[in-house]
Amino acid sequence: MTSSLDIVIAGGGRVGFQTAELLADHGHEVTIVERDEDVVSEIADEYVATVIRGDATNPDIIEQAGVERADVVAALTGETGLNLAVCLAARELSPGTRTVARIDRAAGEAYTRFVDAVLFPERAGARVAANEIVGDDVQALTDVTGDLDIMLVRIAEGAPAAGKSRTQVRFPDGTLVVSAADAQQVARPDTTLTPGKRYVVAVEPGVADEVMNLLQG
Numbered sequence: 001m002t003s004s005l006d007i008v009i010a011g012g013g014r015v016g017f018q019t020a021e022l023l024a025d026h027g028h029e030v031t032i033v034e035r036d037e038d039v040v041s042e043i044a045d046e047y048v049a050t051v052i053r054g055d056a057t058n059p060d061i062i063e064q065a066g067v068e069r070a071d072v073v074a075a076l077t078g079e080t081g082l083n084l085a086v087c088l089a090a091r092e093l094s095p096g097t098r099t100v101a102r103i104d105r106a107a108g109e110a111y112t113r114f115v116d117a118v119l120f121p122e123r124a125g126a127r128v129a130a131n132e133i134v135g136d137d138v139q140a141l142t143d144v145t146g147d148l149d150i151m152l153v154r155i156a157e158g159a160p161a162a163g164k165s166r167t168q169v170r171f172p173d174g175t176l177v178v179s180a181a182d183a184q185q186v187a188r189p190d191t192t193l194t195p196g197k198r199y200v201v202a203v204e205p206g207v208a209d210e211v212m213n214l215l216q217g
């Protein structure tokens with residue numbers, strides 16, 4: 001991932017918390033805003049992020065979370081409307097802050113013009129969500145019919161798959177490395193996964209996190 005960022009996450013549920021864990025593990029400063037008192041108590045004990053109890057759509061709360069200094073605000077609750085409201089409030093208070101919203105797939109296209117990036121983490125997993133928040137090392141290329149995600153993934157230095165051929169990497173079932181980003185040829189069994197180079201990868205949602213770990217570490 002990229003250099004350290006200041007990130008505010010609205011929603012401390014499974015998706016929000018797992019994403020915060022990944023971001024914190026990579027050295028990013030994370031603040032979670034969560035309105036449920038029980039959830040706040042649970043995640044605060046994990047010492048993964050600064051945790052603020054409150055409604056992230058409230059300007060006072062989002063300001064308390066540090067939206068004006070944040071590099072990214074990611075609204076990852078299970079409510080599409082709430083996530084959009086958080087991102088719109090963040091844009092109003094801090095126009096230069098990148099906004100990322102978790103959106104129900106059925107409504108996704110209607111919301112893309114209001115935020116910088118849209119996530120469907122119920123399919124992609126927390127690792128892809130974290131990468132979308134911090135930059136372009138992983139990019140969703142298209143929304144295909146059915147439970148399949150096609151992504152453009154940059155091989156990270158030091159990742160388990162870096163420098164190895166496809167046959168040397170034990171990809172889980174449900175994974176297909178299609179080609180290099182330049183699309184000059186289809187990836188073959190002896191194709192080397194070169195660090196710093198990007199590849200088109202098709203994955204089933206259940207194995208996305210495992211594949212991202214192999215390619216990104």
